[in-house]
Amino acid sequence: MPDPAFGVLRQHLIDPEICIRCNTCEETCPVGAVSHDARNYVVDPAKCNFCNDCIAPCPTGAIDNWRSVDKAKPYTLVEQLGWDALPAPTEVAAGTSSELPEDVARITATATQGQGGDVRPPWSAAHPYVNIYTLAKPAIATVSGNFRLTAAGASSDIRHIVLDFGGTAFPVLEGQTIGILPPGLDASGKPHHLRLYSVASPREGERPRYNNLALTVKRVNEDHDGRPVVGVASNYLCDLRKGDPVHVVGPYGTTFLMPNHPGSSLLMVCTGTGSAPMRAMTERRRRRIALKEGGELMLFFGARAEGELPYFGPLLKLPREFIDINFAFSRVPGEPKRYVQDRIRERTPDVARLLEDGNCFVYICGLKGMEQGVDEAFRDACRRAGTDWDRLLPELRAAGRYHVETY
Amino acid sequence: MSIDYSEKIPNNVNLASNKTLQRALEHWQPEFLHWWADMGPEGTSDVDVYLRTAISVEPKGWAHFDYVKMPDYRWGIFLAPAEAGRRVNFGAHKGEPAWQEVPGEYRANLRRLIVTQGDTEPASVEQQRHLGLTCPSLYDLRNLFQVNVEEGRHLWAMVYLLHAHFGRDGREEAEALLERRSGDADNPRILGAFNEKTPDWLSFFMFTFFTDRDGKYQLCSLAESGFDPLARTCRFMLTEEAHHMFVGESGVGRVIQRTCETMVANRTDDPARLRALGVIDLATIQRYLNFHFSVTMDLFGSDVSSNAATFYTTGLKGRFDETKIADDHILAGATYPVLEVRDGRLATVAAPALNALNEKLRDDYVKDAQAGIERWNKIIEKAGIAVRLKAPHKAFNRKIGPLSTVRVDPDGNVVAEADWTHHHLQWLPSTADRAFVASLMGRVAEPGKFANWIAPPARGINNQPIAFDYVRFN
Numbered sequence: 001m002p003d004p005a006f007g008v009l010r011q012h013l014i015d016p017e018i019c020i021r022c023n024t025c026e027e028t029c030p031v032g033a034v035s036h037d038a039r040n041y042v043v044d045p046a047k048c049n050f051c052n053d054c055i056a057p058c059p060t061g062a063i064d065n066w067r068s069v070d071k072a073k074p075y076t077l078v079e080q081l082g083w084d085a086l087p088a089p090t091e092v093a094a095g096t097s098s099e100l101p102e103d104v105a106r107i108t109a110t111a112t113q114g115q116g117g118d119v120r121p122p123w124s125a126a127h128p129y130v131n132i133y134t135l136a137k138p139a140i141a142t143v144s145g146n147f148r149l150t151a152a153g154a155s156s157d158i159r160h161i162v163l164d165f166g167g168t169a170f171p172v173l174e175g176q177t178i179g180i181l182p183p184g185l186d187a188s189g190k191p192h193h194l195r196l197y198s199v200a201s202p203r204e205g206e207r208p209r210y211n212n213l214a215l216t217v218k219r220v221n222e223d224h225d226g227r228p229v230v231g232v233a234s235n236y237l238c239d240l241r242k243g244d245p246v247h248v249v250g251p252y253g254t255t256f257l258m259p260n261h262p263g264s265s266l267l268m269v270c271t272g273t274g275s276a277p278m279r280a281m282t283e284r285r286r287r288r289i290a291l292k293e294g295g296e297l298m299l300f301f302g303a304r305a306e307g308e309l310p311y312f313g314p315l316l317k318l319p320r321e322f323i324d325i326n327f328a329f330s331r332v333p334g335e336p337k338r339y340v341q342d343r344i345r346e347r348t349p350d351v352a353r354l355l356e357d358g359n360c361f362v363y364i365c366g367l368k369g370m371e372q373g374v375d376e377a378f379r380d381a382c383r384r385a386g387t388d389w390d391r392l393l394p395e396l397r398a399a400g401r402y403h404v405e406t407y
Numbered sequence: 408m409s410i411d412y413s414e415k416i417p418n419n420v421n422l423a424s425n426k427t428l429q430r431a432l433e434h435w436q437p438e439f440l441h442w443w444a445d446m447g448p449e450g451t452s453d454v455d456v457y458l459r460t461a462i463s464v465e466p467k468g469w470a471h472f473d474y475v476k477m478p479d480y481r482w483g484i485f486l487a488p489a490e491a492g493r494r495v496n497f498g499a500h501k502g503e504p505a506w507q508e509v510p511g512e513y514r515a516n517l518r519r520l521i522v523t524q525g526d527t528e529p530a531s532v533e534q535q536r537h538l539g540l541t542c543p544s545l546y547d548l549r550n551l552f553q554v555n556v557e558e559g560r561h562l563w564a565m566v567y568l569l570h571a572h573f574g575r576d577g578r579e580e581a582e583a584l585l586e587r588r589s590g591d592a593d594n595p596r597i598l599g600a601f602n603e604k605t606p607d608w609l610s611f612f613m614f615t616f617f618t619d620r621d622g623k624y625q626l627c628s629l630a631e632s633g634f635d636p637l638a639r640t641c642r643f644m645l646t647e648e649a650h651h652m653f654v655g656e657s658g659v660g661r662v663i664q665r666t667c668e669t670m671v672a673n674r675t676d677d678p679a680r681l682r683a684l685g686v687i688d689l690a691t692i693q694r695y696l697n698f699h700f701s702v703t704m705d706l707f708g709s710d711v712s713s714n715a716a717t718f719y720t721t722g723l724k725g726r727f728d729e730t731k732i733a734d735d736h737i738l739a740g741a742t743y744p745v746l747e748v749r750d751g752r753l754a755t756v757a758a759p760a761l762n763a764l765n766e767k768l769r770d771d772y773v774k775d776a777q778a779g780i781e782r783w784n785k786i787i788e789k790a791g792i793a794v795r796l797k798a799p800h801k802a803f804n805r806k807i808g809p810l811s812t813v814r815v816d817p818d819g820n821v822v823a824e825a826d827w828t829h830h831h832l833q834w835l836p837s838t839a840d841r842a843f844v845a846s847l848m849g850r851v852a853e854p855g856k857f858a859n860w861i862a863p864p865a866r867g868i869n870n871q872p873i874a875f876d877y878v879r880f881n
Binding site for chain 2: 017018020021022023024027028038052053054056057059060061064084379383390391
C-alpha cells in the first residue's frame with residue numbers, strides 16, 4: 001500500500017520466471033493496470049489500486065509479488081518489460097525501516113545479491129536496532145585506537161580501528177554494519193557518499209562494558225581492476241589518529257546476524273576484510289567459552305599470503321576444539337594457488353554435515369568473485385555426500401541459515 | 408453472483424427456477440458420477456486432495472482451497488457475469504444484440520461446436536486415469552487431480568448448454584458424451600489427439616502444455632460467440648484452463664531443469680549417461696515436444712475450411728481476441744496465407760481469410776506455444792548449456808488436411824517417404840524412448856519428496872510450502 005508517511009510504495013509486481021502468460025490477470029483487473037508485450041506481463045504502478053482481484057485467479061502465484069520502493073521511483077513498465085527475473089528485494093523491502101539512506105539500500109542490495117532473495121535472520125538472533133543515527137543526525141564517535149593488522153612487508157594495509165561512543169548509545173550486533181561519513185566534499189561539491197563497514201567486535205564492545213566498537217578497514221589504493229585510485233573513506237579512516245572525531249550513521253542490517261541458542265554452529269567463509277563479521281562472531285563465542293554452550297565453529301579464510309591475513313596471529317592462538325580454521329593462500333611463492341573453495345572441497349564430509357545440520361548457520365563475506373566458487377564447492381560437497389545443494393539451499397534460506405555479503 | 412451450494416447441482420444460473428431443466432440435469436448427474444467412478448482417476452475415491460473449488464465466479468471467490476474427496480467435488484454450472492448490452496461482434500450479424508437463445512437456423516452447427524468441445528473434457532480425464540499410480544510427488548499428484556476435476560467441470564459446462572438450449576437432441580448428445588471412450592476402437596472420442604495415450608508424466612506435462620493450450624485458443628474463440636450463454640461459459644472455463652497450462656509449462660520446465668542440473672554436475676551431455684543417471688535427456692524431451700506439438704496442430708482442423716467460414720459468418724465462433732483486432736470483423740474480401748503442397752514442395756498461397764480461420768487460429772497458437780518453449784530455453788541457458796528446444800514446423804507429422812499427404816521434416820522440408828522412414832525416429836519418440844521414460848515412472852508419495860527426474864517447483868500451491876501434504880491417503 002502507498003504509505004504517505006514514509007514515501008514508500010509497496011509495488012505490485014509479476015514474477016516473470018514463474019508467470020506463464022495466461023492472461024488471467026489482465027482479464028481480471030478491473031482498472032486495466034495489467035498489460036503485456038511478447039515478453040512479460042506487467043503492472044502499472046500508476047493504475048494498480050491494490051484491490052487484489054488478480055491474486056486468487058493466478059494459477060502460478062507469479063502475481064503475488066511485492067517490493068517496497070521509493071514512491072517517487074517505482075519500477076517503470078519499461079523496466080518491468082525487460083526483466084528475466086524479479087529484482088532482489090532491497091533492505092527497504094525486508095520491512096525493517098522505510099527511510100534508510102539510498103546509499104545503504106543500494107549497497108546492501110548489491111552485497112546480498114548472492115543470497116538469491118529474501119532471507120530471514122536466524123530464529124535465535126537478538127533483535128537488531130537499525131537506523132538510529134541518520135545522515136541528518138549522525139552519532140559522533142572518537143577514535144580510541146588504530147592498529148595495522150597486516151605484516152609490515154605485506155602489500156595491503158589493513159587496520160583495526162576502535163571507535164568510542166562515550167555517552168552516546170550505539171547498540172550493534174555481530175554482523176551488522178555502520179556507515180561512515182568522510183568529511184569534506186567530492187569533486188562536484190557534494191558531500192561524500194557514506195561507506196558501510198561491518199562491525200568487527202562483539203555486541204558488548206571491543207573492550208567489554210566500554211561503549212566502543214571495532215572496524216576492519218583496508219586502505220584502498222586500487223579499484224577492482226587494479227587501476228590506481230584513492231579510496232576516500234578508507235584512507236580517511238586508516239589515517240585517523242587517537243582522539244579524532246568520526247561521524248557515524250546506522251547501524252544497519254537485520255538478517256546477517258548470529259544465532260544465540262546453545263548448540264548452534266557457525267560455518268564461516270571469508271576473504272580479506274570480509275573477516276570482520278566473522279571476527280565479531282568468533283570473539284562473541286570465545287568470550288562465552290566458559291559457559292560450555294556447545295556448537296561448532298568452522299572457518300574458511302582466504303588471503304594472498306599469511307602476512308596479508310588480518311587477525312592471523314590471534315586466530316592461531318585459538319584452540320582447535322573451539323574453532324576449526326582452514327586457511328587458503330593464493331600467492332605464496334613456490335606453492336600452488338589455493339582458494340577457499342579448494343579448502344571447502346577438502347573438508348567435504350564436515351562441510352556437508354554442517355550444511356545438513358539445522359543448528360548450523362552459514363556466513364559468506366568477502367569479494368564478489370568468491371561467491372560462485374563457494375557455491376560450486378558447496379554443491380560438490382553435497383553431491384559427494386549424497387545430498388542435493390539445489391534442494392538444500394532454499395531450505396537454508398528459508399530457515400535463515402544462509403547469509404551472504406559480498407562487495 | 409454467488410453460487411448456490413445448497414442445491415444438488417451448484418450453479419449460478421438460477422437452476423431452481425427451471426424445474427424441467429433441473430430435473431434433466433439431476434437425472435444426468437448420477438450418470439456422470441458413474442462415469443467418474445468408472446473412468447476417472449484410478450483408486451482415488453477415498454483420498455483427500457487439497458483442491459481449488461469455485462465458490463463464486465467473482466475474482467475473490469473462485470479459488471477456494473480445501474481438502475476434498477474427489478467424488479464429493481462440487482461439480483456445477485458457472486457462467487461468467489453477463490456483460491450488459493453485449494452484441495454480436497463479427498460476421499453477418501455484427502452489431503445485433505447477442506443471442507440469449509439459439510437461433511433456429513444455426514442450431515445444428517452450434518450443437519456440433521459444443522459437442523466437439525465437450526467431448527475433449529471427459530476424454531482427457533480418461534487419458535490420464537492411470538497417472539496417479541506413478542506420480543513423481545504429492546504436489547504433482549494434486550495438480551493432476553485438480554486438472555481432472557476441472558475437466559469434469561468443463562464437461563458439466565457444455566452439458567448444461569446442451570440441456571438448456573437443445574432439447575431432446577441436447578440430452579442425447581449429453582449422454583453420448585459419457586458413452587464414448589478415449590482410444591476405444593468402436594466408440595472413440597471425436598478428435599484424434601484425445602484418443603492418444605497419456606502413458607507417462609512427461610506426456611502428461613506435454614499434453615497439458617500443448618493440447619490444453621489448444622483448448623485455450625478454442626475457448627477464446629468460443630468466448631467471442633454471439634450466443635451469449637456459450638461465450639459466458641467459455642470465459643469462466645478459461646480461468647480454470649490457465650491452471651492446466653501452468654501444470655504443463657512448469658512440469659516440463661522442471662524436468663528440463665533437473666536434466667540440466669545433472670548435465671552440469673556430471674559434465675556430460677551424453678544421452679546414455681544421462682539416462683543411466685536417471686534423468687530424461689534433452690533430445691528425448693525434444694522428440695516428445697515434436698510429437699505433442701504436431702498432434703495438437705491437427706486439432707485446429709483443415710487449413711482451408713468452409714465450416715470455419717460458416718461458423719464465423721454466422722457469429723458462432725470468432726477469432727482469438729476478436730474484439731481486439733482492428734478490422735471490419737466481416738472479412739469478406741480479405742485473404743490469409745496458408746500452406747499448400749505444390750510440385751512436391753510447401754508453398755504459401757493466399758486463401759480467403761474466412762476459409763483460413765483455422766489456420767489463423769493455429770498461427771496464433773504457434774506464437775503462444777513458441778513463447779513458452781523460449782521460457783524453457785531460458786532454464787537451459789541459465790544452466791550454461793548450448794542446446795535449445797524448438798517447435799517443429801507446423802506442417803511436420805500432420806494427419807489432417809492437405810499437409811497430411813506429404814512427409815515434412817521438423818525444419819519444414821518436404822522429404823521422401825524413404826527419408827522419413829530412415830529419420831523419423833530422430834524426430835519422434837521411439838518405442839525405446841517411451842519405454843525408457845516409462846521406466847522412470849515410480850510413485851513418490853511422501854510430502855516434500857520428488858522423483859529423481861524432476862526438480863521441485865519454485866512455489867507451492869496457494870502459498871503452501873512445497874513439502875505440504877497436498878494429498879492425504881486414508
